[in-house]
Amino acid sequence: MTKEAGNNEEKIKLITTDDGSHSLYVPNLNETYHSFHGAVQESRHVFIEMGLAHQKSRGLKNIKIFEVGLGTGLNALLTAEFAEKHQIPVxxxxxxxxxxxxxxxxxxxxTSYLDLPKAKSWFEKIHTSQWNEDIVISPFFTLNKIxxxxEDYVAQGSTFDIIYFDAFAPNKQAELWDITILSDISNSMKHGGIFVTYCAKGQLKRDLQSLHLNVETLPGPPGKKEMVRASK
Structure with a gap:
């Protein structure tokens, strides 16, 4: 997640979530990077199943994704796995x-949750690759880290098929969920593009609706009742 926690890496702690997968805990925010009910199962449900798989089912042959933000790289890794499995360029x-x-x-x-021999090398490359340029991680997955x-990023209009909005929760970093940012994100989506997030706050749904997005409240991952998907 962009989890804009500041430069306090020495304070970030490794934790194990309920599905056995790791996450990170940021003491100065009293917040984790993923659901403590299960990091991998949350990411698979919210971003892969409700986001990437949904767009693939619409017949898209080449998918462009924008993620807020890279964090542990879990969403990127699971997306690379999906792209490889279905041989769809992302x-x-x-x-x-x-x-x-x-x-x-x-x-x-x-990487122990992926049945792919190359998962470890992909995961390392996701984190060690150069910033601000396209890097081929696998034949079907190209990464550009920014x-x-x-708040300082200006996205190009009508660019992305999917937005993975994975910032810290609104009660931790409200500025990342501001209507101005959501408007910029909406403008960066293609017609037919979708916005997916673990958050299901009423204010978020109202803001997305005010941007003329079609908002769906969907079942959340284990341990969380709801999530949101909004389409353009």
Whole structure:
């Protein structure tokens, strides 16, 4: 997640969530990067099943994704897995203001959840690749990491098929859920594009509706009742 926690990497702690997969805990925000009910199962449900698989089912042959933000790289890794499995090209742009230290990244156990021999090398490449340029991670997955704050990023219009909105919760970093940012994000979506997030707050849904998006409240991942998908 862009989880704009500031440059306090020494304070970030590795934790194990209920499905056995790791996440990170940020003490100064009293917040985790993923649901403590299960990091991998949350990401698979919200972003892969409700986002990427949904767009593939519409017949898209080449998918462009924008992620807010890279965080642990879990969403990027699971997206690369999906792209490989279905042999569908994915271009993945991810914004991250404060990259997680690679020594901490190396302790995460996400690759054990993928039945792919190349998962470990992909995961390392996701985190060690150059910023601000297209990097081929696998034959079907190209990554462009952008190191900046979301508030400072200007997205091109009508570019993305999917938005993975994975910022810290609104009660932790409200500025990342501001209507101005949501408007910019909406403008960056193609016609038929979708916005998916674990958050299901009423204010978020009202804001998305005010931007003329069709808002769906969907069942959430285990441990969370609801999530949101909005389409343009």
């Amino acid at each position: 271009h993945f742009t991810s914004i991250e203001a404060f990259p997680v230290d690679f020594e901490l990244i190396k302790q995460l156990n996400y 190191q900046t704050k979301l």
